[in-house]
Amino acid sequence: MKEDILTGFYIREELIPYLNKLINERTPxxxxxxxxxxxxxxxxxxGHAFGDEILKYIASTLKLTIGGTGRIFRLGGDEFLVVFPKRNxxxxxxxxxxCNRHLQRRPFLSGNRLYRISASxxxxxYPQDADDPKExxxxxxxxxxxxxxKRRKGSITDVNRIPVIKVRIFVIKFSVLLGIVLLGVYFINNLQKLPPLRLEKLKSTVKRYILNLKTEQRKITPLPQYPVEVTLRNGVSIWGRIVSQDENxxxxExxxxxxxxxxxxxxELVLEVR
Known part of the structure; x- marks a missing residue:
């Protein structure tokens, strides 16, 4: 069987014939x-040279941890496939x-820096999941x-467990959503228990405010033909005749x-007009 030059693993083209051989022999x-x-x-x-060094590091780790329990094939790039004959x-x-523990305990060393490499x-x-090699x-x-x-380093998934995991994820998301809804309901119920606003008092306050505004407007609306004294908020007084005015x-004169x-x-600067 031909091997990959960089990693020493079997090349991709050798995989299907090997799986067919195991299937023909009815070897699980x-x-x-x-x-x-x-x-x-x-x-x-x-750079790619650095990437090649990582691949060599991974290759040595897989050879050390898998050993003779399985055959390793390089499918391409950073993707590998291990065949474990007669193993469940x-x-x-x-x-x-x-293998994961080994990767964490013995990280990749380059120069003076350590890199923790992980895999999914x-x-x-066979034959539980499929009897066709490609499938x-x-x-x-x-x-x-x-x-x-999952975005968890070193995550391992059995294809048969995917539906179960999906249900778990759904349950977790549903639980979080339900918690948010219940919290919202609790908050709304507490709001309803707050003492009601005293609308009559509020109306009275608004009326007084409007009345005061009208009074202030009357104060600063003298007849323009008479001289007036305008007192500013800083204490300065100005004598003169109003020749024009608007809201602001x-x-x-x-x-x-x-x-x-x-x-x-x-x-806004006017305190009083008289």
């Missing part, structure tokens, strides 16, 4: 598809868990991508040492 087996987490970012950031899913999961796993078995690989691939969606300003002129005052 489990396949585990492995895909590295975030491998692309290492390639993009540090539980056995394969335990082996991958051991998908598992399917079996597809199921393992589906389980692996489901592992990636008041214009006075005043006498500056025998010369007449006009001053415009902002109504």
């Amino acid at each position: 087996f489990t396949v585990g598809l492995i895909d590295l987490d975030g491998f692309k970012k290492y390639n993009d950031k540090y 899913k539980r056995s394969a999961i335990n082996i991958f868990k051991f 796993y998908g598992i399917a078995s 079996l690989i597809s199921l393992a691939d589906k389980a692996m991508y489901f592992s990636k969606k 300003t008041l214009t006075l 005043v006498d500056f040492s025998g010369r007449k002129g006009r001053i415009t005052v902002d109504r």
